[in-house]
Amino acid sequence: MSIPADEAFGALAVPTVYFLGAGPGDPALMTRRGTDLLAAAPLVVSDPTVHDGILDAYAGAEVERMDSTELGQAATTRGRKLAGLAREHGSVVRLVPHDGVLFSATTDEAAAVRRQGVDFEIVPGVGVAASAAAYAGAPVTTNRVRSIRLVEAGEQSHIDVSKHRNTGHVINGERDDVIDALNALLGDGWDEDTPVLLTTEVSTIAQLTLETTFGLAPGRLREEVPERTRVTMFFGQGVEQHAELDWFESRPLFGWRVLIPRTKEQGRSTARELSELGAIGTIVPTIAIQPPRTPTQMERAIQGLVNGDYQWVGLTSVNAVRAVREWFEEFGLDARALAGVRVAAVGGPTAEALEDWGVTPDLVPSGEHSARGLVEDWPDRDPLIDPGGRVLLPRADIATEVLFEGLEERGWEVHDVTAYRTVRAAPPPAPVRDSIKSGDFDAVLFTSSSTVRNLVGIAGKPPSSTVVCAIGPATAQTAQEHGLDVDVLADEANLGSLISGLVGYAVKKRTEDLAEGRAPLRPSQMRPLKKR
Template sequence: MTTKKAVKRPGWVSFVGSGPGDPDLLTVRAVDLIRSADVVVTEIPGHEALVRSLLTDDAGIDLVDGSFGEDGTPLTTAARAKVVVREAKAGRRVVRLVAGDPFVNASGPEEAQAVVKAGIGFEVVPGVSSATAVPAYAGIPVTSKDHREFGVVSAVDPKVDWKANAHHDTLVVLNAGDRLDVVSRELIDAGRAPETPVAVTHAGTTTGQETLVSTLAEVVRDAKAARIASPVVTVVGEVVDLRSTLSWFETKPLFGWRVLVPRTKEQAGSLSARLRGFGAVPEEVPTISVEPPRNPQQMDKAIRGLVEGRYEWIAFTSVNAVKAVREKFEDYGLDARAFSGLKIAAVGDKTAEAIAAWGLVADLVPSGEQSARGLLEDWPPYDDVLDPINRVFLPRADIATENLVAGLVDLGWEVDDVTAYRTVRAAPPAAPVREAIKTGKFDAVVFTSSSTVRNLVGIAGKPHTSTIIAVIGPATAKTAEEHGLRVDVLAPNPSVEELVDALADFGSARRAELLEAGLPVTRPSEKRATTRRKATS
């Protein structure tokens, strides 16, 4: 009897453009390929963080640094191509992550040829090119109705024909950086007017973006004075003048603000995403850790009572409470059908969404304030004719207040107040973060509950007086003031979306005040205020 020899699965290479820097500019196809890859060969330092941000579990994906070899020396295009071919020959799905677009001023074509020569299949996933994206983020269109054509060159290409490129209405110069003097001199010598507008953008499409506007004759001096560092994208042409009216990214209300979010990454998802939408750089610092109750028997008894029909209502006062009950259901092999005949209350929209994700619909969500008080305002009194059972199951945190229980009792209900989870203070953040909090390196901090105030101050100290304090509601504001913090921003309604929107409104008003006074637009961390601003809503 003979055994068949295993056939080695051929590898595959995907040349994927990572875009100019903003991770939100990745294509859907790029994200899918990165998540399904066996190995990702990176190109620039920011690629590792980009890949890890896309993975929920990166245990099965290897990251290979394609910028440096094992001896620490920079890899040439040919050497990097050998790395890609080696990984693919091992039968692996390789993503070669290329800055910008793989086939626009990149080494993609040369590496792809090496892959073809090795008999390996490949594909190209275009990325947003920095040649067009960075000017767009700087508020500069590369064409307009009066300037209809543009060219793209690389300043480090020794074969650039500056005389031939000088005639373009708009010229986008990549990799100018330390060669701005060469660019300006060559274009002026080729006949371009010394007063031609020039824009130099550093770290384009990221929240570190800076744009300098000058002229061909003055750009070298101005860039040196402003300390504009590489990487930069340079635009030469009359279209630069449109930036004064079309700048949209660097004028976002929270652009470049470093905002402290005292929540875990899981909790801070929508809040951080909304902050990024306004141009901020959110930094999550966990202040609490959610743990099981010390006495799980109480929760076990309540779940059995729920299944046996002991309750008329179950009231969820947080997403964590929904999660705790759901985990208990899974332990018992139960599903949402056990809620049949049970009325469900949710303290707010987010909690109702967590319930809906379980396949359930909340019967009661506050019509006004989304809080325990708002829930009580809408809660019906017990009616011994209409309500067959007079008991409410209330799974919640160990530190929850007693107001809801007392209010339900006043309405005639009996309440099983059950500790479903404990919130304990998290470990202190790293020393650099604690130092940044105390010395005003954060521009703002957003508090979403009283416990986040108490715990942040407890593990890291009070934020500096220059830091803008934004809170989700009156109770959180009171706690902040009790800890010596003066509240600048109060959300009109207790939701994280309205909290971020209120902070953005504050940022817009602050920016307008600075511009009206003829002052440069600075972040709060760049100017140490001696007194805190008055609260706004």
């Protein structure tokens, strides 16, 4: 929702710089005040370490963006230039990592802004200690640990570290600075066997947590963490609880990149469900929806619905709902025109699309969410109750005949009308095509035979390392015809079952790796190898 500028920034048009903590990285952790400011900001100045996803999620396309390095190296210089930008634009949002206050130059920049006679506001974000502790499963306080020390990483870190056994410690900084801190602590007499947790890219799917010791940590950081990466280090009694509190990285699809060859509208809900399981879904539209070549049939069908010529209308996809709704709107009608007509939906997403339109479906399959499942639950026609006995099926030009034939067998007169056409979508951008063919995606979810044919046609065939998931036997057969080995076949012909199958595959593979003493790897990390 767009927030009016006067609500986000206040009614008085006073030049102001808003210092906004971005949180650890996940856009969902941005504060409400922060999202309002970003939505209404004419200019956002951000540090290079702030994730672009936050700006993409909350800053409008028209918002001007600037890298803070363009303002100079010194905090006072940046503050002076921020004040000038605020006078020019009316307001500026200065986006900084984490809470934006601790171990940050925010206060120095703010003081420089004030010296220029410009107002400022500091809006803190989720802090590094709390977010890293929560997402790494490392409590920094317990019933025995009553205090914590937050320390900036570097050669002098050991000076600020307490040796009191009831103190927890959080040291934060770039990889090499954390290594310097570890070496300084070892030189100050700390036992090399002291347990320590090191975590990076907190709250994102790139998060990595290393459970190790002081002695081994420097080597592991050099081997497993890229240079200049921010690292948060925990040590103290709370570290012992990591195994039982590791919830984020232990999600079944953590870090997986999953390809979703569906339309953007259909793919969004799938991507949301995958994100709850730890994966990131990338939508690649394989079909485009277009009006029928000859609209006359659909025009007559809409007129028949309004006149009461049909007792039922059966909708077999979200696209069918959208097409009927658009036809209604073109004629100046709304959902009330369906009064007296019973409405059937092939499954949950189609039912949700109807409810968004204000229509509660009278029939949704109790079993398999498919045309076959809809036929099984559809009532036989009773001539006394349904003397007309007509059913309208507005569908795509490539729909199957299962529903049409099944309803005719039940005594209904079926009018099968093309409401929209599906055509192959344009190829995705070159980087996406390269990622598909090189195996950067861990899995692909095929929900129909057309998604298989079209994806291969517009983007190329995924390699053998990519886990291929098919929603049903027909889709699996099409995948095999295109040279793909199917790893996951959904138990039921619906998306929930397809995702559950992928989760089962991932959990089984992880369990096997751990049982054999191997570090669990995602399919994309095994690209040079053939799938077993």
